[in-house]
Amino acid sequence: MTRLFSGIAVLALVAACGDGNPFTAPPTDTGGDPTTGPIPAVLASDLDSFTYDPTTGTLVVTGVSLDEDALGSVYRRTPGLDVPGYVAFTAQDDALDQHATAYVQDINGTRAGIMVTGGQFGTYNGGAAYGREGGYSPHVVTGESGLVTYEGDYVGLTNLPGDETDLLPFPDGRNEALRPGQAAKVTGKIFFNVDFSDNTLKGSIYERQLDLADSQLTGGATTVAVANIDFVPTTIDGNGTFQGDARIGQDDKGTYGGIFGGTESEVMAGAVFLEDHLLEIENAEEYGVWVLGKCGGPQAGAPCTDVDD
Template sequence: MIRSFFLMAALATVAACGGGDPFNPVDETTEDPVTEPTPEPTEDTLTVPESLAGNLKSIAYDATNKTVTAQIYALDSTPVDVIYTRDATRDLNGYEAYTVQEDSLDRFFVAMVGQSTDGSVQAGLVGDGGQFNRVLQGAYYTREGDFTPPEIGTGPGAGQVSYAGNYVGITNIARPIGPGSVDPSLLPGDPVMITGQIFLNANFSDMAVNGGIFDRQVLLSTPTDLPDLALIITDIGTDGSFLGEVEFTGEVGRKIGDYGGVFGGTNASSVGGAINMEEFIDALDDELERGFFVLSQCNTPGEASICTNVAD
């Protein structure tokens, strides 16, 4: 019932924004399988699983000079590695936005990226709002340096630690953009975004992590609340990476997607990761959400306000 109500509210709100199909339920393309992304720079090899990487083949984000160069399959621009334009008006939840569109009838792509306070991890997403029945979207995360977990001891904070911060996602809900004189079936879409908060608990003795995403909203003309997500407990690998399942909070055993990421920094001070969910609302077909996060460890510089509730 909650998800059905969300659907009706979302469609009504987007329809009020203008013409065109208010919900653009286009699949991610399954044509021409892509290689795993190889973000740069990094000192060790980290593979982002295909379920999270999607159509994103590579990306380089320079947080100092505010530049993003990405390669996505396909039809963003030329050459293959495309330089995106900084667009601060689209920044969300502390993350930076970059865009590219060759002309008004080409696909419109948005890149959202973030880097940890200590510079050890990055994560982000790139995607369009769809055109001609397909969206092209993908996410990434990467680490600078080696995996150095915190020292294991006894008691609070000695090997079991928390992370918290902001979440941003992209959907295949789209607002048509382009010349009003053109047939609506030709218009590219401007993707509707999602914001939220994320909290992770990790234990580096057990080498396991889990968490949740809350305060989720889809940013229609009137922001609409979305269900909370549970990030199911999963192992942390010897390289500091992890991959687990996503469920709606309270719906035990019903997988709706994947999440993954990597820990970085001294004593695993930061973590970056990504999320992918497809076909997760019973009342809809072909719905899609991809998201990412870059978090600081609680009790370190840059911690989120929720960290006041965890042990020092």
């Protein structure tokens, strides 16, 4: 689905404040498999699949482009755009083609990724996916409690213009109406409480920061604090997947979903799609992902050190 690019309304907020697939491993497919089922369409959107190899640092994406065929686009590794917990990739064929940004992470075979194009000609494309290797291995519930915490870093990409550091030089003399954009990112922290005794969970994204373009003034970026996102309590299915609503206060702002992977669910991966969630910006949209180690487990992230499991 091609969605509207929200490039003009951002200024009010600023003022106020090569094809082919080299992999033999199967891709992370938004259609899912008999074990996990499909990723919700609102999260997958334009993305069909991605194949990420953390050993070689390579990424192939199918979908999130103008192509109508099943060819995969090989993204290039872009360390300068990395954020805590996630590695960045980008793609742009030439200076007048749309630019795409991706963030991915894989922890022992449980993975998630987002891919979003910068706005051009009033539209953009995007989507998210997550998956795991092997079947569902739930956390073992003890006699005391089945309550577990997952905490770590979050990254999102929006339909807003971000900094232009990865764009190819725009040709002199070409009309500005042809200029492609680079998607603005959101970073933050994310926290989940999961009760495996009754298979429920809830959580929140907090300390959210949006990096916006300010090309008219400085050619750099403007960082703005934005509202926290709460995940409405939902249930974990028998295959270790979940889906629920995302809110600000009591207002529904989107959908989240995810999956547990690894031995005794040592990792959680997931994605969220948000819309009309940035109060100062009309028609804002955001795809975000997380890949988190279980606090107290072998993959626990740094924020877990303050958590008593």
